[in-house]
Amino acid sequence: MPARQQLRQQVESHAGGCCEYCRMNQSLQGATFHIEHIMPQSQGGTDVLENLAWACPSCNLHKSDRTQAVDAETGVQVVLFHPRQHNWDEHFLWDEYAMMGRTSIGRATTMALDMNHIRRLQIRQAEERLGLFPPRDSTEIK
Ligand SMILES: [Zn+2]
Numbered sequence: 036m037p038a039r040q041q042l043r044q045q046v047e048s049h050a051g052g053c054c055e056y057c058r059m060n061q062s063l064q065g066a067t068f069h070i071e072h073i074m075p076q077s078q079g080g081t082d083v084l085e086n087l088a089w090a091c092p093s094c095n096l097h098k099s100d101r102t103q104a105v106d107a108e109t110g111v112q113v114v115l116f117h118p119r120q121h122n123w124d125e126h127f128l129w130d131e132y133a134m135m136g137r138t139s140i141g142r143a144t145t146m147a148l149d150m151n152h153i154r155r156l157q158i159r160q161a162e163e164r165l166g167l168f169p170p171r172d173s174t175e176i177k
Pocket residue numbers: 054055056057058059090091092093094095
């Protein structure tokens with residue numbers, strides 16, 4: 036197997052088939068998820084496992100080459116969620132179908148990646164009917 040394909044499989048397998056930002060499950064999506072460079076190649080990010088995340092097209096396109104965004108609550112620019120350095124549950128939680136930031140990083144990432152677009156909420160509702168939402172190991176507001 037070519038090295039690039041092997042790397043792709045490693046990233047997907049590590050992610051358990053879910054987007055590492057919004058936790059959407061790939062199984063219901065027509066589009067194949069992307070290999071996302073956490074530190075963009077334009078800023079020196081390389082093709083090493085620690086710099087690659089499994090991302091749905093929407094998260095990948097919204098993140099683009101950004102690594103920082105403003106937390107609207109504090110007005111402070113912070114780093115975006117880093118799937119290899121940060122723990123998802125420390126920064127996000129679910130409020131029904133909406134993804135909420137628990138921290139500055141979580142809030143800035145939720146806004147920057149447009150995590151609560153109406154289509155995303157509809158996908159989460161559809162995933163729920165198939166037992167795919169909320170994703171395993173994530174926290175909900177009860
Ligand atoms: Zn996503």
